Amino acid sequence: MALGLGAAQADYTLNLMKGVTKVSNDIYDLHMLILWICVAIGVGVFGVMFYSIYHHRKSKGHVAAQFHENTTVEIIWTIIPTLILVAMAIPATYTMLELNDVEKSDMTIQVTGRQWYWDYKYLNSDIHFESHLDEASERAHRTKGADPRSVPHYLLNVDKPLVIPVKKKVRFVLTSTDVIHSWWVPDLGWKKDANPGFINEAWTSVDKAGTYRGQCTELCGRDHAFMPIVVIALEQPEYDAWVIKTLEQQKQKPDLSDQSSQQLMAHGESVYLKNCVGCHQINGAGVPGLIPALTGSAIATGKWESLDGFLRAGTSKMPKFDKLNAKESAELMTYVRNNLGNKVGDELQPKQTALPDDDD
Amino acid sequence: MSAVVDEHDHHADDHHDHGPAKGLLRWITTTNHKDIGTMYLVFALAMFFVGGAMAMVIRAELFEPGLQFVDPAFFNSMTTMHALVMVFGAVMPAFVGLANWQIPLMIGAADMALPRMNNMSFWMLVAGVLLLASTLFMEGGAPNGGWTLYPPLVLQPITVGKALPFAVFSVHLLGISSIMGAINIIATIFNMRAPAMKMMDMPLFVWTWLITAFLLIAVMPVFAGAVTMLLTDKFFHTSFFNAAGGGDPVLYQHIFWFFGHPEVYIMILPTFGVASTIIPVFARKPLFGYASMVWATGSIAFLSFIVWAHHMFTVGMPIAGELYFMYATMIIAVPTGVKVFNWTATMWKGAMTFETPMLFSIAFVVLFTMGGFTGLMMSIAPADFQYHDTYFIVAHFHYTLVPASIFILMAAGYFWLPKWTGHMYNEKIGQLHFWLSVISVNILFFPQHFLGLAGMPRRIPDYAIQFADWNMISSIGGFIFGASQLLFLYIVIDTVRGGTGEKVSDEVWEDAGKHGLEWTLPSPVPYHTWTTPPTSAPTEHVLDSH
Numbered sequence: 001m002a003l004g005l006g007a008a009q010a011d012y013t014l015n016l017m018k019g020v021t022k023v024s025n026d027i028y029d030l031h032m033l034i035l036w037i038c039v040a041i042g043v044g045v046f047g048v049m050f051y052s053i054y055h056h057r058k059s060k061g062h063v064a065a066q067f068h069e070n071t072t073v074e075i076i077w078t079i080i081p082t083l084i085l086v087a088m089a090i091p092a093t094y095t096m097l098e099l100n101d102v103e104k105s106d107m108t109i110q111v112t113g114r115q116w117y118w119d120y121k122y123l124n125s126d127i128h129f130e131s132h133l134d135e136a137s138e139r140a141h142r143t144k145g146a147d148p149r150s151v152p153h154y155l156l157n158v159d160k161p162l163v164i165p166v167k168k169k170v171r172f173v174l175t176s177t178d179v180i181h182s183w184w185v186p187d188l189g190w191k192k193d194a195n196p197g198f199i200n201e202a203w204t205s206v207d208k209a210g211t212y213r214g215q216c217t218e219l220c221g222r223d224h225a226f227m228p229i230v231v232i233a234l235e236q237p238e239y240d241a242w243v244i245k246t247l248e249q250q251k252q253k254p255d256l257s258d259q260s261s262q263q264l265m266a267h268g269e270s271v272y273l274k275n276c277v278g279c280h281q282i283n284g285a286g287v288p289g290l291i292p293a294l295t296g297s298a299i300a301t302g303k304w305e306s307l308d309g310f311l312r313a314g315t316s317k318m319p320k321f322d323k324l325n326a327k328e329s330a331e332l333m334t335y336v337r338n339n340l341g342n343k344v345g346d347e348l349q350p351k352q353t354a355l356p357d358d359d360d
Numbered sequence: 361m362s363a364v365v366d367e368h369d370h371h372a373d374d375h376h377d378h379g380p381a382k383g384l385l386r387w388i389t390t391t392n393h394k395d396i397g398t399m400y401l402v403f404a405l406a407m408f409f410v411g412g413a414m415a416m417v418i419r420a421e422l423f424e425p426g427l428q429f430v431d432p433a434f435f436n437s438m439t440t441m442h443a444l445v446m447v448f449g450a451v452m453p454a455f456v457g458l459a460n461w462q463i464p465l466m467i468g469a470a471d472m473a474l475p476r477m478n479n480m481s482f483w484m485l486v487a488g489v490l491l492l493a494s495t496l497f498m499e500g501g502a503p504n505g506g507w508t509l510y511p512p513l514v515l516q517p518i519t520v521g522k523a524l525p526f527a528v529f530s531v532h533l534l535g536i537s538s539i540m541g542a543i544n545i546i547a548t549i550f551n552m553r554a555p556a557m558k559m560m561d562m563p564l565f566v567w568t569w570l571i572t573a574f575l576l577i578a579v580m581p582v583f584a585g586a587v588t589m590l591l592t593d594k595f596f597h598t599s600f601f602n603a604a605g606g607g608d609p610v611l612y613q614h615i616f617w618f619f620g621h622p623e624v625y626i627m628i629l630p631t632f633g634v635a636s637t638i639i640p641v642f643a644r645k646p647l648f649g650y651a652s653m654v655w656a657t658g659s660i661a662f663l664s665f666i667v668w669a670h671h672m673f674t675v676g677m678p679i680a681g682e683l684y685f686m687y688a689t690m691i692i693a694v695p696t697g698v699k700v701f702n703w704t705a706t707m708w709k710g711a712m713t714f715e716t717p718m719l720f721s722i723a724f725v726v727l728f729t730m731g732g733f734t735g736l737m738m739s740i741a742p743a744d745f746q747y748h749d750t751y752f753i754v755a756h757f758h759y760t761l762v763p764a765s766i767f768i769l770m771a772a773g774y775f776w777l778p779k780w781t782g783h784m785y786n787e788k789i790g791q792l793h794f795w796l797s798v799i800s801v802n803i804l805f806f807p808q809h810f811l812g813l814a815g816m817p818r819r820i821p822d823y824a825i826q827f828a829d830w831n832m833i834s835s836i837g838g839f840i841f842g843a844s845q846l847l848f849l850y851i852v853i854d855t856v857r858g859g860t861g862e863k864v865s866d867e868v869w870e871d872a873g874k875h876g877l878e879w880t881l882p883s884p885v886p887y888h889t890w891t892t893p894p895t896s897a898p899t900e901h902v903l904d905s906h
Contacts, residue, residue, distance in 0.1 A: 013826075016746055016813040023742075031743050038733035046726060049704045053722065058644070058711040065709040068646035077701045078694060085690045088740065093683060095742040100679045141427055141822050148425040149825055155425075156824045179513040180609060182674060182749060186815045190745035193675045195610060196512060197603020200676035217749040217817040219506045221519045222433040225820035279518060287433065289499030289521045317517050 017186050020208045020233070024189025026095045034088060099190060102201045105171035109162070113174070113181025113194035113216065114319075116223035116278050120162050123173075127246050131158045132274045133226050139273070141226065142282040156213040159274070161230035163246075165239035166206050174200045178319075179221060185214035185231050193218055206233040222287075223278045254327040256350040261334070264347060268335025271328045275321060276336075284340025291317075295341035304333055304348055326354035379887050388483075391475035392887065393460045394780070396482050400457030401773075403486060405852070407449030408766075410493075412842050414442035419804075419838035422831045427822050433519075435821035436504035441496065443507030444527075447627065448534050449489045451761065454769045455630040456481075456541050459569050461780065463545060465878035465885065466563045468554030468894040473547035474540075481540035488533030495523035503527045506819060508620070509587065511601040511612050515594050524594055528587045535580040542573035542580075549573075554877075554893040560654070561897045563876055564647065567654050568633030571661045575622045575629070578665070583619035586612060610675050617668035625664040628760060629657055631728075631768040632699055635721050638775050639703055641875050642718035643710030649702040656695035656702075663692050673744045682741050689739035693732070700729050715869070716790035720771035723798045724764055731759030734809070749819075752812025758805045762841075763798070770797070770848060777852065778868045782884030783859035785851050793851065796844035803837025 018028045056062045112119040117132040132138075134157040140146040141155065148154045164170050174183055176194040183202075184191030191214075192202040206212075214229040234242060259267070273282075276294075280286050284294035294300045299310055308329060314320030324332065327350040337344040380386050380395065390396060417438045421429050430438070460478065464471055472478045495502040500521015505514035509527070514520055549570045553562070562570075589612070592598040599605020601612045632653075640647045647653065669675075670689040673682060703725050712718070734756040738744050747753060770793075778784050807830035812818075816827045823831065864883045872879040877897065881889055 013814045014810045017815070024746075027742050027746055030740055031737065031746070034737050034740055034743065038736060042729065042733060045700060045704055045729065049707060049722075049725070052704070052707045052710070053712065053714075056643075056708065056710050056712055058713045062709075062711045064644040064711040066645060067648070067709075068706075069649050069651070070705075073705070074649055074652050074698070074701075078698060081694050081697045085693060089687060089690060092686065092740045092742055096682055096686065097679065099742050099745065100682070146426065148822075149828075154825050155822060179516060179519075180510060184749075184817070186746060190742075191674050191748060192745075195603075195676065198608070198610070198676070214815070215817050215820075219436065219510070219513065219819045221513060221516065222431075222436065222504075224436075225432065225817075225822050287431075287500075289501070290433075290518055 019187040019189045020206050020210065020212065021187075021189050021204050022207070023095065023099055023204070024187060026091075026098065027189045030092055030095055033091070037084060037088070099202075102171050102203045104169065105203055106168040107165075108171045108173060109164070111172050111174045111183050111194060113176040113178075113183065113220070113227075115178050115221055116216075116227040117274075118162075118181075118183070118227065118229060125243060125247065126250065127243065128250070129160050129246075130274075131160050131162060131230070133157070133228060134159055135270060135273055138226070138277065139282075142277065153213065155226065156215070156228045156230070158228055158230045161211070161232045163232045163234060163239065163242050164204075164206065165236050166209050166233045168236075169203055169205045171201065171203045174202065180218050181216050181220045181227070182218035183214070183229060184217045185212050185229055187212040187214075188231070191217050206231075209233050209235050209238075226278070254325045254350070256327060256354060258349045258351070259331075261347050264331050264334040264349075265339065267327075268331035268333075269339070271324070271332040272335050275324070275332070279318070280340075284336070284342070294336055297342075300336050301342050301344050304337070304346065304353075307333055307337075308353055326350045329353045389479070391471070391479050393464050393472045393475070393478065394885065394887065396472075396478050397457045397460030397462075398780075399482055400453050400460060400485075403482075403489075404450050404454035404457055404769075405849070407445055407453070407489065408845070409849070411442050411445035411450055412845065414438045414445065415838065416842050418442065419835040421821050422823070423835040424832065425823055425825055425828050430821065432821045433504050434501060436506070436819065437496070437502040439819055440503050440505065440507050441492075444492060444503075445489070446761075447507065447623070448492075451627045451765050451769070452538065453485055455569075455572075455627070456538075458565075458630065458634070458769075458772055458776075459541075459545055462776065462878065463548055463566055463569060464552070465881065465889060466566055466876055467549065467552065467557055468877055468890045468897070469548060469552035470888065470890050470893075472544050473552055474544045477540050478544050481537045481544070484533050484537035484540070488530045488537060491526055491533065492530035495526045498522050498526070508613075508616055509590065510616075511590060511593065511609050514590060515601075525591060528591045531587045532584055535584045538576050538580050542576035545569055545573040546577075554890070554895075554897060556893075556895055557897040560651065563633075564636035564650070564653055564657075565630065565633035568629045568636075568657050571657050572626050572629045575626050575661055575664065579619040579622045579626075582615060583623075586615040586619065589615075610672070613672050613675060614669065617671045618665070620671065621668045622661070622664040624757070624760070625660060627765050628728075629661065631724070631765045632657060634768045634772045634775075635703060635724055637876065638717050638721045638771055639706050639725075641775075641869050641872050642715060642721075643707050643712050644871060645706055645710040646875075647702070648705035648708075649698070652698055653702055656698045659695040660692060663688065663695070667692065670739060670741075670744070673741045674748050686739060686741040690736070693736050693739075696732055700725060700732070713870075715774070716785070716787065716794055717771040717775035719791065719794045719798075720767045720774065723794070724767045724771065727759055727763035727767070727798075727801070731756055731764060734759065747812065749817055750812035751808040751816045751818055754818050755805050755808035755812060758808070762805065763801050767797070767801075770794075773848070773852065775869075776878075777855050778859075778864045779878060779881075779883055780885055781856050781859070782864060783855050783857075784862040784864050785855040785859050787860075789847060789851055789854075793844060793847040796847070797841060800837045800840035800844060804834055804841050805837070807831075807834045807837075 016031050108123040110121040119130050121128045136151045137155050140148050140151045174192050174194040176196040181194040182191050188204045192200050212231045216227045279291045280294050286293035312322045330348040330350040330353040334348045503523045589600040593600055599607040601607050601609045636647050667689045669685040738747050811830050866883050867873045867879045
C-alpha cells in the first residue's frame, strides 16, 4: 500500500482536524471531550464485562448467583449518565449558538450548488465565477487505467478556488439550482446543505492563511464525488490585490481571433470537460435510458446554427448554456462535431458564432 | 384427539395426522406459524446474500482510488439497493421470522392469532422485494438516489430512469406486509398468551416485538405517504417537494425521518429482546432488571418519535430546532445505557459458558455499545456539522446493524435451530464462523471512523489519495466478512440435514427450561404445539414474586 504519500496530497489523519477557525477548534474540543467520555465509559463497562467473562465462568467452577435486580444500582446508573449528558449539553449549546450566529459579517458570498460544480458570487463586489473539478482529476477519473496517484490533489482540486480574507467574518448564503448539495470544508468546521429554492446561512472567520479543501457531502447524482471545494484564505493586502485582479479579468472580453483547428479542438475539449462530460460522458456515449449520446446525434452533427441555438436554450432535461461566450461556443461545437466519434469536418471560429448583440 | 394431546408428553411427535401438507403447495398455502417463520427466515437469508453481494461490489470499487469496475450511477444504485434490500429484505423479515417461530412458543399459543393474514403478509413481502429487484434490469437502472429517496434527486429524469414508480409500489407492498405482520403479532400477544402468563411475565423477546409492532404500525404509513407524494410530484404535477410550486424538498426529509428513526429502532429493539433471552441462559442466571428492560424499551420507542431531525442537523433548521433535537437525542443514551448495564449485570457472577450463540451475543453487547458511543457523539449537534454524511456515519450505523442486529440474528439461529430441527449444529464451525466474523467486521468498519473524521464523504465511488489505505483495509475486511457468512449458510443447511447427529434434549441448553416455555416442548418442536396452553409460565425472573 502506498503509505509514502507525495507532498501533493494532504496528510494522512486518523482524527478530526482541528481546523483553522474558532468554531472548528471548539467543535474539535467537543469531539475530544465526548470521545474521552465514551472511552472512559467503555473501559469501565467492558472492563467489568471482561472481568466477569474471565472469572465467572462455569469451566472455572463458578456457581451462578441468582440475583436479578437491585433498585439502588439501577437508579445510580440512570442518574449518572443523565448528569454526564447535562454536562455535555452545556458546551455543545454554546458552540451551537456560535455556529448559528451569522450577524455582523464583513462580507457575504453566495454559494450555489450545481450538478456538478459550485458557483460563487461575492455579493459585496461583482466577482462571480464557477469552480469546477480540475482537468487533471477530471481526465484521470474518467480514463480507464489512469493512475490517480500521479494527479496532484486528486479529486480535491478545482480550476478556480474560492478566495477569502483571513480574520474577517465571511457570511455564506447557500442555495442550489437543481438538487440538494452540501458545502463542506472540514477545516472551517461545518457543512451546510444547499437546497434548491431556499437559502441557508453560515459563516466563517479563518485564523490562518492557507489552502483548505473539501467536498460536496450530499448525494447529488452520478458525479457527486467530483465537485470539490477549495478555499484559499489570504492576508488582507493579498486578498485586496486578488479582488482587483479578478475584477479586471472578469471585465476582459474574450479573444475572438481565429484559431487553428488543433487549438479549437484542444480548447473545445476543456470546455467539454467542464460543462458536458458529467452527463454526456468522456466518449460522448451518454447513459442508456437517461442521457442521449452525442456520438451520431442529429442535433450535434446537424447545422451548427441549430446546435448553437439548442445549447443556448436548453431543454427540460438539460440546463441552458447561454453562459458560454462566443469563443467557448465555437470551441465546444468544433470539438463535439469532430470528436466523440463524430466527423462533420467543419471548423467554427469565434467570430462566426458571435451573435450580433453579443458583446462578450 | 390430538387437539388434547399434552405437549409435555414426548409421544406427541408420534401423532403425524396433523403434520404438514405434502409437496410445494404446503409452502404456498400454509398457515402454520412455524412454516411461515421458516419461509421468512429463508427469504431473509437469501436477501442477506443478495444485499451482501451488492456490498461486495461497493467495497471492490472502493478498494483503490480511481474508477475500476462500475459506473458512478451504478455505484449509487448499489448503495441504494444494498440498503433497501438489507433493511426491508433481510433484517426486518428475519425478525418477523423469529417472531413467527418464537412468540407462539414463548407465550404458550397454538399459532399466530391471524394465520391466513400471516401467509399473505409473507407473500406480499416477496412480491415487494421482487418488484424492487426488477428495477435492476430496467433501462436507466435501479434507484440511485440513496435509500432515503430524497427529492429532487430521485425525481430527476437524468438521475433515475423508470425505476421510481416500481420502488414506490414496492414500498407500498412492503409497508402493507409489515403492518399486517405487526397487527398479527399484537393480536397474538394480547389475546393468545397462556392464561398463567401476565404481561410482566412475558419473555423480553415478546415484549420488544410487541413494542416494535406498534412502531411499525405507526410509521410504515408515514413512509408510504412520503413516497406517494414523490409519485404525485413526478407524475401528477403536484409540488409537495418542489420549491418552484410552493413546496419544500426538506419537507420530504422531515417526513422520511419521522418514519426513518423509528425504523432503525424497529431493527434494533427485537435485537435487544433476543440478546436478553440468550445471555441469561449461558450465564445461568435470571436476566438482571427485567422491569427496567421493559421500561427502557418503551422509552426508547417513545423517544424514537421525537428525535427525527438529528438526521438533518445541517439541513438549515432554526436554532431552537437544532437544540431541541440535540437534547432529545442525547436522552436516548440513558435507557440504552440501562440495557447495556443490565446485560453486563446479568453476566456478573454467572456461571458462563461460551457456545456460539453466547459469543455472538457478547460481541453484540460490546460492538453495539461502540455504535451507541458514536451515536452519542453525533447527537452533539455542532460536532455533527463535521460528522454528518461522512464515513463516520457509515461506520456508526453499520456498527449498530451488522455486529448488532445481524450478529444477534446469527446468535438466534445457533440458539434456536437445534430446538426447531432437533439437530445440533457443528460447534467448531460455529465458533470459526464467529471468530472470522467478529474480527473481519471490525477490520471492515472500524477504519471507516478514521476515514470519516479525515474528511471522506459517504456515497462516493472514488476518493482522494489520502483515503486509499484505510479503504483498502476496509475492503479486505469486507471480503473476509462476506466470505465468512458462507460458513453460516453451510451450518444452517448442515444442521437442518442432521448436523452432528447428536440427538438434542428438549432443553437443548443446560437448564434452558427455567428461562422460557419453548424449552419445555419436545425437540424438534412438533408441527403443532400448545394446543393446550401451559398451566404455568416458567420464566425465571418471576420465580421470586410467585
